[in-house]
Amino acid sequence: MEENKYSSWKIIKRLLSYYSEKKFSLIFSCMLIVLSTITEISSPIILSNFINNIINNNTFKKKSIILLIIYFTILQILSSLFNYLYNIYFSKLSTDIITELRVNMMKIALQQPMKIFDKKPISSVVTKIVNDTESVKEFYEVIVSSFLKNFTLFTIILTAMFILEWRMALISSIITPIIIIIITIHQYYSKPIIKKIKNSSSKFNNTISEIIKGITIIQQFNQEKNFIKQINIINQSNYINKMNILKIDGLLLRPLLNLISSIILSSIILILHLFPTLIIKISILHTFINYLRNLNEPIITIANQQTILQQAIVSSERIFKFIDSPIQIYGNDTSLLNSGQIKLHNVFFKYPKTKKNILKNININIPDKSCIALVGKTGSGKTTLSNLILGHYTVTQGIIYIDKKPINSLSHKTLRQSIAIVQQEPTILYRNLIKNISLDRKIEKKKIISALKKSQLKELINNLPDGYMSILGQQGNNLSQGEKQLIGIARILVSNPKILIFDEATANIDSESEQKIQKILSSIRKKSTVIIIAHRLSTIIDADMIIVLDKGKVVERGSHEKLIKKKGLYYLMYSYQENKKSL
Known part of the structure; x- marks a missing residue:
């Protein structure tokens, strides 16, 4: 069923539908094509009449030659002008459509469920938005135009x-x-190969992205040769596929078409020989042969562009599958939350296409403006639980209430404005400090500067060459892990969310930065519900309630003192960390 939905003809029809809102520009471009073509083919007719006059009158007239030159010049100028205008208008049309397509794809990408990015590398999405749309651009600029x-x-x-x-x-x-038969055969054999080429290109981009991101690890473990070998394997596969396309093109396109044209021309000569009584004027024969040559050129041009067409179809299939993929569904309740109260009732969760539940029968009540800590071994379900509260995933069974409202009734705007997260590795943009905090939100500069001061970033600001306006390095490479976390907190402070989640925020930072974060947390707790996913148990001793997860279940809950007295899993984890400190 899906293959039928993305058949070549349906993809072409869908691509052409983008012209529907640009009908007048398309009609005007077509009129320019017709005018350009008429002026182009008028030259042989004028030349034919000129030859006919010479034969009939048996003389060269000076006036006729001058008129011929004038007509030829005017026709060539008009043909060039119409062709130029047509190319300009068509290029503008193509650029507008591709811009619209890319903007649409970015909107879809931003609305994709988080599970999509768990399964696909980011670079594959980038390849679709950048590389595949370039192939589609050739469909509009080259294929349709031509x-x-x-x-x-x-x-x-x-x-x-x-x-x-x-x-x-x-x-x-x-x-x-x-x-038509040749084009159909070409499409049948070339489309599967072009799909392989596109997949190889995507795989190549993914591998290069992995190598660049992990260059330190690759060099550390002396794995350069292995990764070069991977690149060579992909390149070799790409080379073989491209050579196969060249073979198909070489066999089915221009050489074969030239042969057919020669056969047709020979057939005309044979008819003239077999039927000597058939009288054809020399002027007509001259014009006819000119037209026959010109007749073959457009056909050969269209046929030669079959590879570009197939590349565009394959790229379009990848793009349309991405556009048609399901987006994250949210509720319609746009009212802001009045409190940060959270209730999880009989919550089960498993990832799509898996049988194992990651979370099992979770029941938790979190009062407004309380501080809750989630602890447990790696893989116990802490981060998954926080993603459910953020609305990134939908529960498999059970229900989550935020401010006494089912989470699936809340709109995207409500969730993002009311619930925020400080991640273990905050994303730092290649922008100045102010824009890294605002993230293009409409926030007053004074409010941003106030949030930066509250986030204990005064020392960093003083050390930056241009203060607040300093450009931060790519991914914050010129910042410490603690400074990145404080910038992540500053982003939160300007929006005052009702619920704030700290996902292992103090796991990889120095003790000084940890103390700063603890100080900031003390003030945040007075205004918001705080959920801390903790690795260092010493940082959550003051939490109102500590919830211990193990294999997706809540096995213990209570204050630090209560859990220590219980001498269960939390006690063992805490004792292990304390003993490790004393060594």
């Missing part, structure tokens, strides 16, 4: 040929069904 021009040229020339000599024109028109 097809309209060459089809118009072919139709007008063939009509003129039938007017001049219908018998010879009939023989010449035999080439049309042959071309």
Whole structure:
């Protein structure tokens, strides 16, 4: 069913539908094509009349030669002008459509469920938005443009040929069904190979991205040769596929078409020889042969562009599958939360296409403006639970209430404005400090500066060359882990969310930064519900309630003192960390 939905003809029809809102520009471009074609094919007719006059009058007239030169010059200028205007308008049309397509894809990407990015590398999405849209751009700029021009040229020339000599024109028109058969065969054999080429390109981009991101690890473990070998394997596969395409093109396109054209021309000569009584004027024969050559060119051009067409179809299939993929669904309740109260009732969760539940029968009540800590071994379900509260995933069974409202009733805007997270590795943009905090939100500069001071970043600001306006390095490479975390907190402070989640925020930072974060947390707790996913148990001793997870279940809950007295899993984890400190 899906293959039928993304068949070649349906993809082409869908691509052409983007012209629906640009009808007038398209019609104007087509008019320019017709005018350009008429002026282009008028030259042989004028030359034919000139030859006919010479034969009939048996003399060269100076006036006729001057007129011929003037007509030729005017026609060439007009043809060039119409062709230039047509190319400009068509390029503008193509650019507008691709811009619209890329913006649409970015909107879809930003609305994709988080599970999509768990399964696919980010670079594959980038490849679709950048590389695949470039192939589609060639469909509009090269294929559609060329097809309209060459089809118009072919139709007008063939009509003129039938007017001049219908018998010879009939023989010449035999080439049309042959071309259709050749194009169909080419499409059948080339499309699977082009799919492999596109997949190889995507795989190549993913591998390069992994190598660049992990260059330190690769060098540390002396794995350069292994990664070079991977690149060579992908390149070799790509080379073989491209050579196969060249073989198909070399066999089915220009050489074969040239052979067919030669056969047709030979057939016309043979007819003239077999039927000597058939009288054809020399001027008509001259014009006819010119037209026959021009008739073949548009067909050969269209046929030669089959590879570009197939690349565009394959790229379009990848793009449309991405556009048609399901987006994250949110509720319609746009009212802001009045409190940070959270309730999880009989919550189960498992990832799509898996049988194992990651979370099992979770029941937790979190009062407004309380501080809750989630602890447990790696893989116990802490981060998954926080993602459910953020609305990134939908529960498999059970229900989550935020401010006494089912989470699936809340709109995207409500969730993002009311619930925030400080991640273990905050993303730092290649922008100045102010823009890294605002993230293009409409926030007053004074409020941002106040949040930066509250986030204990005064020392960092003083050390930056241009203070608040200093450009931070790519991914914050010139910042310490603690400074990145404080910037992440500053982003939160400007929005005052009702619920704040700290996901292992103090796991990889120095003790000084940890103390700063603890101080900030003390003030945040007065205004917001705080959920801390903790690795260092010493940082959550003051939490109102500590929830211990193990294998997706809540096995213990209570204050630090209560859990220590219980001497269960939390006690063992805490004792292990304390003993490790004393060594």
